[in-house]
Amino acid sequence: MTDDALFPPDWADRDALIIEPSGVRVTFGELESRSNAIAHLFRARGLMSGSTIALVMENRAEFLVISWAAQRAGLYYVGVNSHLTAPETEYILRDSGASALFTSAALLDIADAAAPEVPHRFVVDAFGERSGWEELDAVLGEFPTNPIPDQREGDFLLYSSGTTGRPKGIQRPLAGGPLGSYPDPPGRWLRELLGFQAGDVYLCPAPLYHAAPLGWSMGVHRSGGTVVVLERFDAERALDVIQRHRVTHAQWVPTMFVRMLKLAPEIRDRYDMSSLRMAIHSAAPCPVEVKRAMIDWWGPILFEFYSSTEGMGATAIFSEEWLRKPGSVGRPLLGRPLILDDDGRELPTGEIGTVWFDGGTSFRYRGDPGRSAAVVDSSGRATVGDLGYLDEDGYLFLSDRRTDLIISGGVNIYPREIEDVLILHPAVLDVAVIGLPDPDLGRRVVAVIQPTASGAVEVDELLEHCRTRLARYKMPREIRFTEQLPRTPTGKLRKHLISDEPS
Structure with a gap:
């Protein structure tokens, strides 16, 4: 290695990457x-x-x-x-x-x-x-x-x-x-907030094409740590990998917590978690009782952060704080969160509005200046459209992750994309895709179909129509039928009314 090397010569023989279960x-x-x-x-x-x-x-x-x-x-x-x-x-x-x-x-x-x-x-x-x-x-x-x-x-x-x-x-x-x-925010947070040191071991159980798994893994490398990557998530394998590789830091989404918690007690007790010093989680709201159960199991080592791929801002919260403020996603870590109404006025403490950040990272939506302008105001404040409120101590609580966005298993699923596929079926007159509560995934994708007058159609036929046009994780897990979808006179779909309908 030369003076221009990315990684110091004295790291040369350390493992930078371990892939499981292949062992590469x-x-x-x-x-x-x-x-x-x-x-x-x-x-x-x-x-x-x-x-x-x-x-x-x-x-x-x-x-x-x-x-x-x-x-x-x-x-x-x-x-x-x-x-x-x-x-x-x-x-x-x-x-x-x-x-x-x-x-x-x-x-x-x-x-x-x-x-x-x-x-x-x-x-x-x-x-x-x-x-x-x-x-x-x-x-x-x-x-x-x-x-x-x-x-x-x-x-x-x-x-x-x-x-x-x-x-x-x-x-x-x-x-x-x-x-x-x-700038490497994940690396700085690891070192400065989470006690990560050269030689520590980080577990990445999620797909590397997502921002957090990719960014945090590279931050670990800049910090001199080993990244253990699961080829795909499996609850028991994750526990086994923590034990065998003496993992010190790991990153999760709440669905992974659910699946690990659902393992039989004798399986969970089989593995030694004592090396784990910090369990980082993000990507989706974590149900309060799920997080409480994880803290009971692993101890107060959970660190939650709320952010977005855009990097417009971030908040974070440690377990001790969260136990005092259950459900919160924390206080500012990057930028300053503001709660604004639809006219851009700042709302008082405890009142729900759109979450904006001031002082975050600059970005643009490639090839879409209109979309970029819609999420950044004249003062440079930015939002992804999430709803929430700040309490009297400045802790942020989320009420929703965008109006229509479905977060299923920690993955963002956008209903419009699925609706645009289903509306092309000749027997579909109107369609709405919503997310309904699911004990495993957090939310499941449900398509509500208004058929044409003569459009008798089977569920299997609609699913096959979707299968060749959508990735598997976007596929509806349930299809319902209705005589009329609720729309306003201007044509806006009132999805909250659909969610209230019985299955």
Whole structure:
């Protein structure tokens, strides 16, 4: 390694990555040399600072290795949800302007169908032959493993849906500074708030294409820690991994808590959790009784933060505070939360309104200046449309995560996208997609269908219609029928009335 190395030479033999259950390991020395070689590949293919690459792959070591190569080459890197269909993936690749795409043999068919316009395409496994694709290892042999001479900090560019149902790229301006100048809020929070030290071990049980798993894993690497990545979440396996790897910090969504709590007591008691010093959770509101049960089980080591991919602000709360303020998502960690009414006036303590943040991170929705302008006011305050209130001590409580958004298993699901698919069925006159309470997922996706006068239709037929057009996690878990959906005279759907209807 050289003075321009991302990771210090004395870390070279430590594990940077462990993938479970496959057991694949990558040391810091290997992460340094391999990310350097890929950065040289970027430059050889004409990708300079500000260019964009995309990754369509499952949780595996190459996801983070390639992300680090893009980070040190000053690129934007797009983690594409690996469960999307080819048309959904193609939209993101086209909208992001990706110049290179990396995928795995398992997802090659979807990536191939989605990427006709991407000029540089690589597979991280041996895959035989496919026109237009190169095997990454075969290409990298010709490139050096020392740093490129023009290293610059890059950033991720991740997608979440907007009000139209189309995914929106959340793009932050590149600072373009030298390595080490990246703001890295997760790394700072780990070190300064959560006691993370070089040599500690972090468990990532969630998909790396999400902002928190990706950002926090890279923050762990900057802090000299080992990231253990689950290929997919399994409740008992997570406990086993904590015990075997002596995990010190782990990040969760509430659905994972539910599934671990539902394990038989004799299974839960089988595993030693004593190494775990901090359990971080976010992504969805955690039911009060679920969080209380986790604190009873693991002790007061839960740390909850509320934020968004946009990075417009954040709050956080430790267990001791939460036990005094059950249900709160904490006090300011980034920016300052404000509760405003629909006219932009600040509301008094305890009154519910829209949550805005002042002083957070700058961002824009790629290719959608109208959407960007709609969430940032003339004073620079920003919102994602969540509702909540502040108590007398400045603690934030959320009342809803956007009016129509469904958070199922910690994943954001946007009803409009599903509605736009179902309305195309010839027997559907009108449709509304809502989220109803679910003991496991938090909310489940329910489609309420108003058929045409002559449109007799079976549930299986509607599900099959959706199956070829939507990712599996977006599929309705229940379909109901109604004679008339409640709309206002102006055509606005009154979804809260649908939620009150019996099943």
